[in-house]
Amino acid sequence: MHGPGDSSIEFLRTHHGVMRVPSPKIEMVVKPAFLPPALCADLIHLIETDRRPSTLADYNGDTAFRTSETCDMKVEEPAVREAERMLTDFTGINPAHGETLQGQRYEVGQEFKQHTDWFNPDGEDWEKFCSVAGQRTWTFMVYLNDVEAGGTTRFKSIGKKVEPEAGKLVGWNNRKADGSGNVNTLHHAMKVRKGMKYVITKWYREKPWG
Ligand SMILES: O=C(O)CCC(=O)C(=O)O
Numbered sequence: 001m002h003g004p005g006d007s008s009i010e011f012l013r014t015h016h017g018v019m020r021v022p023s024p025k026i027e028m029v030v031k032p033a034f035l036p037p038a039l040c041a042d043l044i045h046l047i048e049t050d051r052r053p054s055t056l057a058d059y060n061g062d063t064a065f066r067t068s069e070t071c072d073m074k075v076e077e078p079a080v081r082e083a084e085r086m087l088t089d090f091t092g093i094n095p096a097h098g099e100t101l102q103g104q105r106y107e108v109g110q111e112f113k114q115h116t117d118w119f120n121p122d123g124e125d126w127e128k129f130c131s132v133a134g135q136r137t138w139t140f141m142v143y144l145n146d147v148e149a150g151g152t153t154r155f156k157s158i159g160k161k162v163e164p165e166a167g168k169l170v171g172w173n174n175r176k177a178d179g180s181g182n183v184n185t186l187h188h189a190m191k192v193r194k195g196m197k198y199v200i201t202k203w204y205r206e207k208p209w210g
Pocket residue numbers: 104112117141151152153187188189190199201
């Protein structure tokens with residue numbers, strides 16, 4: 001049995017249209033057309049009107065590491081509430097374990113270089129980011145638009161590339177069976193070559209968030 005901050009492949013596969021990425025190294029699913037086009041458009045509008053330069057939890061000295069812009073999605077907005085509700089139904093995770101839904105916007109040339117979403121328990125930022133809510137359990141992100149060129153999310157160690165497509169969801173377990181971080185979740189949001197890219201991301205924690 002898994003905890004309230006956790007999802008499972010078995011549960012996710014009960015939803016219509018969910019594909020498991022066929023790799024024993026990672027628990028990962030893709031579901032095309034998870035969010036309807038009108039909701040994607042509303043979320044894009046919110047990101048457009050309220051964005052700031054993205055930050056890094058573990059700053060590594062590379063100012064070009066994450067060049068996108070970020071929006072903390074406000075639950076007062078009906079579109080955000082609807083997306084949150086759909087994510088709760090889909091993941092089966094108690095929403096109290098979710099971080100604030102985050103929007104991302106990438107212009108041509110912007111990217112988020114290879115990283116994991118889980119934190120290193122031996123790193124200096126563990127205390128700051130994980131002492132209360134614990135490790136990140138699952139990541140679920142949704143592409144909000146079709147990108148003209150580029151913007152692929154590449155998982156190098158499993159040889160998987162996920163192409164942006166309006167409404168498509170991708171989700172993965174950040175941990176191995178023993179609860180430690182899975183290095184096979186390393187991923188790179190590659191540079192947008194043409195057009196713009198918008199995504200929303202939901203990260204879940206072992207313990208309740210804030
Ligand atoms: O935009 C993407 O394709 C991935 C974003 C990402 O990895 C993140 O925000 O942690």
